[in-house]
Amino acid sequence: MNYWLVKSEPFKYSWDDFVKEGKSVWDGVRNYQARNNMKAMKKGDWVFFYHSNEGMEVVGLAEVLTEFYQDPTTEDPRWVVVELIPKQKLEKTVSLKTMKADDRLQSLALIKQSRLSVTPVLKAEFDIILSLAQ
DNA sequence: GCCAACGTTGGC
DNA sequence: GCCAACGTTGGC
Numbered sequence: 001m002n003y004w005l006v007k008s009e010p011f012k013y014s015w016d017d018f019v020k021e022g023k024s025v026w027d028g029v030r031n032y033q034a035r036n037n038m039k040a041m042k043k044g045d046w047v048f049f050y051h052s053n054e055g056m057e058v059v060g061l062a063e064v065l066t067e068f069y070q071d072p073t074t075e076d077p078r079w080v081v082v083e084l085i086p087k088q089k090l091e092k093t094v095s096l097k098t099m100k101a102d103d104r105l106q107s108l109a110l111i112k113q114s115r116l117s118v119t120p121v122l123k124a125e126f127d128i129i130l131s132l133a134q
Numbered sequence: 135g136c137c138a139a140c141g142t143t144g145g146c
Numbered sequence: 147g148c149c150a151a152c153g154t155t156g157g158c
Contacts, residue, residue, distance in 0.1 A: 007156090031141075053156060096157080115140060115155050 003121040004041060005048040005058070005110055006084070015049050015059040019086045023065065026118075027073045027081045034118035038082050039068045047084055048121060048129065050110065057093040058129060062086050090133035104128050 006026065008014070018024050029035055041047075041064045049060040066083035099105045105128060109119035121129070 009156090056157075113140090114138095114157070117155085 002040065002042065002045045003047070003123060003126040004037065004045060004064075005050055005119050005121050006062075007050045007052040007110075007117045009053045010051040010055055011053075014051065015086070015089065018049065018060070018062070018084075019089070022085065024062075024084050025072075025081050026084055027071050029071075029081075029117060030079060031117065033113075034116055035078070035080060037116075037118040037120060038080055040120075041067060041082050043067055046087065046126070048126075049086075055093070056097075057095040058090065058099075058133070059093050060086060060089045061130075090130075092133050094129055094132045098132060099129065102128065102132070 008018075013024075026038070029038060043064050043066065045064040047062040047064060048058045049062050050058050062084040064082055065085045068080040068082050070077060071079040071081045096110075099108060100111055105111065105125055108121070108125055109116065110121075113119065
């Protein structure tokens with residue numbers, strides 16, 4: 001089991017939109033590192049849902065429903081999508097500020113590579129973030 | 135609105 | 147293959 005974090009700008013696609021639809025095809029990723037992370041996702045992996053730009057906080061937990069396949073929004077075979085389903089909303093959101101201030105989260109990929117839209121989360125980091133969400 | 139950090143493109 | 151120029155993301 002692996003853990004991940006995906007970013008979305010809430011005014012484009014928010015957690016609430018995600019819950020309303022019940023499922024999301026995570027398309028439009030055009031960055032190799034993010035793509036490679038998506039290819040490494042396995043069905044059942046857990047994925048934090050983070051609001052970038054506005055909010056700047058982890059708001060919910062999703063699960064990988066379908067592993068990667070060709071991105072239907074492009075002919076270009078380099079790009080892929082995964083399908084995610086909402087699992088649960090966090091009791092308390094966890095802000096970027098909180099994570100940056102936590103000594104235990106200094107190597108979090110979200111913090112180290114702030115522009116990457118799909119990042120891995122270590123098990124230890126995952127547990128810490130979940131504990132901050134209660 | 136600014137700008138740092140990256141990623142990409144294209145000329146050489 | 148290098149690197150300058152440019153574009154984008156996202157925190158502040």
